[in-house]
Structures are given as C-alpha cells and as structure tokens.
Amino acid sequence: MKTRIYLDHAATTRLHPKALEAMRPYLDGEFGNPSGMYALGKEAACAIDKARNSVAQVLGCRPQEIVFTGPGTESINAAIKGVAFAQQLAGLGNHIVTTRIEHHAVLHSCDYLAKFGFETTFLPVDSFGTVDPDDVARAVTERTVLVSVMLANNEVGTIEPLPEIAEAVQRRAKALRRRVALHTDAVQGANALSLDVKRLGVDLLSLSAHKFGGPKGAGVLYMRRGTPFLELMSGGGQERQRRAGTENVAGITGTATALSEAQANTERYSEVCGQLSRQLVDGVLRSIPAARLTGHPEQRLPNNVHFSFEGAESDAMLSRLDALGIAASAGSACTSATWEPSHVLTAIGMPLSRAAGVLRLTCGPENTKEEIDHVLSVLPEVVAESRSHARPGLSAK
Numbered sequence: 001m002k003t004r005i006y007l008d009h010a011a012t013t014r015l016h017p018k019a020l021e022a023m024r025p026y027l028d029g030e031f032g033n034p035s036g037m038y039a040l041g042k043e044a045a046c047a048i049d050k051a052r053n054s055v056a057q058v059l060g061c062r063p064q065e066i067v068f069t070g071p072g073t074e075s076i077n078a079a080i081k082g083v084a085f086a087q088q089l090a091g092l093g094n095h096i097v098t099t100r101i102e103h104h105a106v107l108h109s110c111d112y113l114a115k116f117g118f119e120t121t122f123l124p125v126d127s128f129g130t131v132d133p134d135d136v137a138r139a140v141t142e143r144t145v146l147v148s149v150m151l152a153n154n155e156v157g158t159i160e161p162l163p164e165i166a167e168a169v170q171r172r173a174k175a176l177r178r179r180v181a182l183h184t185d186a187v188q189g190a191n192a193l194s195l196d197v198k199r200l201g202v203d204l205l206s207l208s209a210h211k212f213g214g215p216k217g218a219g220v221l222y223m224r225r226g227t228p229f230l231e232l233m234s235g236g237g238q239e240r241q242r243r244a245g246t247e248n249v250a251g252i253t254g255t256a257t258a259l260s261e262a263q264a265n266t267e268r269y270s271e272v273c274g275q276l277s278r279q280l281v282d283g284v285l286r287s288i289p290a291a292r293l294t295g296h297p298e299q300r301l302p303n304n305v306h307f308s309f310e311g312a313e314s315d316a317m318l319s320r321l322d323a324l325g326i327a328a329s330a331g332s333a334c335t336s337a338t339w340e341p342s343h344v345l346t347a348i349g350m351p352l353s354r355a356a357g358v359l360r361l362t363c364g365p366e367n368t369k370e371e372i373d374h375v376l377s378v379l380p381e382v383v384a385e386s387r388s389h390a391r392p393g394l395s396a397k
C-alpha cells in the first residue's frame with residue numbers, strides 16, 4: 001500500500017510523462033523567442049504551430065480558432081469579458097446568462113462586468129445540479145450578448161446537456177434575430193467527455209491544462225471564427241492580437257500533448273475511473289449511515305464522487321484523512337468563517353446540516369482497487385469521529 005492516496009484529481013493532476021517529454025526541449029536548449037527572425041525563434045514558433053494544429057484537431061476546429069492562454073481562469077475571463085466588451089462597444093447589448101453553479105472564474109467575471117453596466121441572469125439548477133435548456137433559452141433577451149454554461153461541475157460532477165442548451169439558445173437567438181455567443185467552461189471535462197466544439201454547439205470553450213495531465217498555468221480558449229472579441233491582454237500582438245505576451249512555449253507544447261493523450265483515452269479513463277467510483281459509492285452507502293451521493297446519479301463525471309454526511313464537518317474529516325495519507329477535498333463546501341454552504345450546494349438546495357459535512361473524492365486512472373479498499377476501511381471511523389465532535393446544530397437527527 002502506498003503511503004499516500006491521491007483522490008483529488010479534480011483539483012489537479014500529475015504531469016503526463018509524454019507532456020513532460022514534449023516540454024523538456026523548450027525548458028532547456030530551445031529557449032528562443034517565437035517572434036525571433038532567426039532559427040532558434042523559428043523553432044519555437046514551429047512548436048507552437050504544431051501544438052495549435054494538434055489542439056484544433058482534438059476540438060474539431062481550425063487552428064486559427066485556438067488561443068493559448070494562461071490557466072483556465074484566464075481563458076474564462078477572456079471569453080466572458082472579451083465577448084461582453086466587444087458587443088457592448090458595438091452597442092449590441094449588455095446582458096449575460098449563466099448558472100448558479102459555475103466556477104468563480106465565471107461568476108466573478110460577471111460580477112466584474114456589473115461595474116461596466118452589464119446585468120447577469122444566474123439561472124437555477126435542479127437538485128442534481130442540472131441546468132434546464134428551456135430555462136436558458138427563456139432567459140435570453142434582446143439585450144443578451146453571451147450565455148455561459150459549464151460542461152461539467154467541478155464540485156458535484158454533474159454533466160450539463162450542452163448540445164441541447166446550444167440548440168435552445170440558437171432557436172431563441174434566431175427568433176430574436178440576434179447573435180448570442182455560447183461559452184462553455186470545459187475545464188473538468190477533458191479526461192472523459194468529447195470536446196468536439198461542433199457537437200457541443202459552442203462558440204467559445206475554455207480548458208486548463210493541469211486538469212488533464214498538462215502543466216499548471218497554461219490553458220486554451222477556442223473561439224469560433226467571427227466571434228466578437230476585445231482582447232484583455234494588449235501588447236506585442238501575439239496569438240493574432242487575442243492574447244499578447246511572449247508565448248509559454250513549453251506550457252503550450254505540454255498542453256497540446258496532454259490534451260491529445262487525454263482525448264485519445266477517454267473510454268479507458270471512464271471505464272477505470274467509473275469502476276473505482278462505483279466501488280467507492282457502493283462501499284460508502286453500505287457502511288456509513290445517513291450518507292448520500294450528491295449530484296446526478298448517471299450524468300456525472302466518471303471519476304467524481306461527492307458525498308454528504310449529515311452531522312459531520314468537512315474540515316475535520318479532511319484533516320483526519322490527510323493524517324491517514326489520503327488527499328481528498330470538499331469541493332468548496334462551507335467557508336469556515338461564516339458557515340455558508342458553497343454556492344453549488346446552496347443552488348442544489350442542500351441543507352446546512354448536510355452541506356457542512358461533504359467530501360469530494362475524485363480518482364484518476366492510476367488509482368487502484370486496493371487504494372479504494374483502504375479508503376473504505378478507514379472512512380466510516382473518520383465520519384463517526386467527526387460526527388461525535390460536530391458543532392451543535394449540525395448533528396444528525
């Protein structure tokens with residue numbers, strides 16, 4: 001048994017050996033600036049071209065539609081603010097539609113835009129965390145410039161019906177005779193789900209490399225040709241004026257290699273992680289009283305398991321698990337200072353007595369059945385101990 005069991009793959013993943021191999025030359029000898037007019041620079045520019053072609057192939061789009069960014073957060077900020085400002089400048093509207101369960105990169109970008117006169121509709125979700133495509137369409141008005149709905153939720157793992165949402169938005173936009181861009185935060189989806197932008201029906205899609213075996217601090221923004229966009233980073237004009245700044249050549253080559261690997265192995269990933277997740281769910285529901293699985297029972301990321309344990313406290317469980325060598329997470333659970341449940345748990349209507357005691361366990365293909373057996377052997381006691389020390393008001397009825 002390894003001394004450390006890593007079950008927080010939604011937070012980050014290990015760098016894939018092939019990604020490291022692809023990056024190595026650009027961290028060492030091939031240090032040229034891709035804008036350089038000499039061989040060393042051209043080598044670097046060529047590596048970026050190759051990476052762009054590879055990412056475009058995976059997403060089913062043109063290489064020119066790919067922008068290499070900093071992490072997923074930057075890609076999301078660029079998509080939301082870039083489209084919003086461009087449309088506002090053209091006098092085409094100031095309204096955004098998104099959901100209550102988006103990552104803070106989306107929610108806070110919308111809050112930021114409020115300072116510039118934008119209004120955002122934050123749509124509710126059902127108790128599984130699923131967005132209703134008809135709700136999305138109904139929220140689109142003659143002022144709407146952008147809709148942003150995540151591909152899969154990072155806390156509870158629910159997969160959103162993006163193709164249906166795209167269809168509903170298109171129908172509504174057509175009826176209103178206007179153009180409404182659809183963005184998806186696909187940061188959690190790259191290991192298990194298709195990222196084919198035509199199948200998804202999106203105009204913009206954001207990825208973060210470290211979630212799929214790439215390096216930290218690197219991401220991708222797909223932007224359909226013709227999407228109105230005002231760049232956030234002004235400067236040297238790199239990335240066709242869409243993201244200025246000397247390119248992170250090693251990060252870009254690592255991102256492209258990791259993405260190809262991840263997308264070539266989605267079936268195996270889903271099978272292996274799905275089995276481990278099922279083992280976890282069956283074991284926990286059998287051995288721990290008042291345990292519940294959060295999120296959609298089927299339409300969920302195969303590696304995500306999220307439980308609520310009524311009357312327990314996330315922080316106490318996480319630190320006990322850490323002491324036992326098990327890395328897990330609560331998603332974002334409660335902010336301990338205020339005892340507010342996370343915005344996702346609030347949106348799905350989870351009561352505080354449950355939301356205070358949640359665990360997110362996200363496996364990866366390198367986890368083993370023996371590791372899960374071990375987690376299942378210690379977890380009942382970890383939960384029981386937390387319940388016995390829980391604050392008044394949280395105890396299980």
Ligand SMILES: Cc1ncc(COP(=O)(O)O)c(C=O)c1O
Binds near residue numbers: 073074150154187208
């Ligand atoms: C759904 C989702 N979107 C966006 C992000 C932000 O990614 P990054 O922290 O790599 O910028 C995360 C990170 O956890 C995420 O899970």
